[in-house]
Amino acid sequence: MQQMENGKLQFSTPVSRDRVISKFPKWYTPQACLQMKDHWHGRVRSACKDRAAWNAGMKMSKVVVVGDLYVGKTCLINRFCKDMFDRDYKATIGVDFEIERFELSGVPYTLQIWDTAGQEKFKCIASTYYRGAQVIITVFDLADIRTLEHTRQWLEEALRENDPGSCFVFLIGTKRDLLSSAECQRTERDAIKIAAEMQAEFWSVSSKTGENVREFFFRVAALAFEESMLRALEGGAPLTSEPETSSELTAA
Numbered sequence: 215m216q217q218m219e220n221g222k223l224q225f226s227t228p229v230s231r232d233r234v235i236s237k238f239p240k241w242y243t244p245q246a247c248l249q250m251k252d253h254w255h256g257r258v259r260s261a262c263k264d265r266a267a268w269n270a271g272m273k274m275s276k277v278v279v280v281g282d283l284y285v286g287k288t289c290l291i292n293r294f295c296k297d298m299f300d301r302d303y304k305a306t307i308g309v310d311f312e313i314e315r316f317e318l319s320g321v322p323y324t325l326q327i328w329d330t331a332g333q334e335k336f337k338c339i340a341s342t343y344y345r346g347a348q349v350i351i352t353v354f355d356l357a358d359i360r361t362l363e364h365t366r367q368w369l370e371e372a373l374r375e376n377d378p379g380s381c382f383v384f385l386i387g388t389k390r391d392l393l394s395s396a397e398c399q400r401t402e403r404d405a406i407k408i409a410a411e412m413q414a415e416f417w418s419v420s421s422k423t424g425e426n427v428r429e430f431f432f433r434v435a436a437l438a439f440e441e442s443m444l445r446a447l448e449g450g451a452p453l454t455s456e457p458e459t460s461s462e463l464t465a466a
């Protein structure tokens with residue numbers, strides 16, 4: 215249940231049990247990962263323990279999902295947020311968003327996940343929502359190599375609206391259920407090279423079967439949460455924003 219108080223979103227219900235992250239989530243492959251450690255940063259761990267983190271209030275990170283049309287952005291988000299998969303294609307018109315609440319190391323944290331349209335004619339609307347992203351997820355279809363080549367351009371456009379170095383970047387290959395394991399390995403090798411160039415973390419998933427989808431979003435939540443917490447503890451401006459106002463949330 216969410217309510218508005220002083221223009222901020224407040225949640226009165228507890229975080230669902232399947233959104234509780236106690237162990238630091240691991241990467242997909244060490245060849246293209248943003249961090250190799252498998253534990254919470256020491257300062258974050260102690261802040262969470264002594265509840266200092268709670269004083270900073272509930273935090274929210276903005277995540278934007280970009281990539282060519284038909285690569286599976288909406289299905290990826292729907293598999294995680296609603297545990298559903300739709301085999302029929304319905305193009306995203308402009309943007310859409312989901313709010314996902316987590317509990318990390320005992321502290322509540324929220325991701326605002328923006329699904330953007332891949333179709334050229336909607337790009338103009340969608341790109342106005344790139345600003346303020348802490349996480350950029352660039353998506354391609356493992357079964358269509360051209361969509362991998364276009365991820366650089368999508369990233370460049372998303373970064374144009376954000377401070378350089380202020381975003382975590384992920385490169386996600388979808389539809390792995392459509393490939394044999396040999397085909398998958400071949401495409402993943404190419405993707406890992408591009409991920410390295412983009413300084414992105416690579417994941418290979420299937421929204422149809424759900425393979426790696428939950429693990430991937432847990433990793434996103436953990437990295438964004440830890441970064442925000444470190445920033446808050448250092449007293450600098452956190453990369454994350456406070457929950458946005460209802461007018462912004464309903465703008466889509």
Ligand SMILES: Nc1nc2c(ncn2[C@@H]2O[C@H](COP(=O)(O)OP(=O)(O)OP(=O)(O)O)[C@@H](O)[C@H]2O)c(=O)[nH]1
Nearest residue numbers: 283284285286287288289301303306332389421422
């Ligand atoms: N087999 C399989 N099909 C998928 C998977 N993910 C998406 N699809 C299918 O791919 C098509 C496009 O998926 P969407 O999620 O709508 O694609 P999108 O990237 O959001 O497209 P736009 O909204 O136009 O940008 C749909 O028919 C989906 O059912 C997957 O993991 N496996």
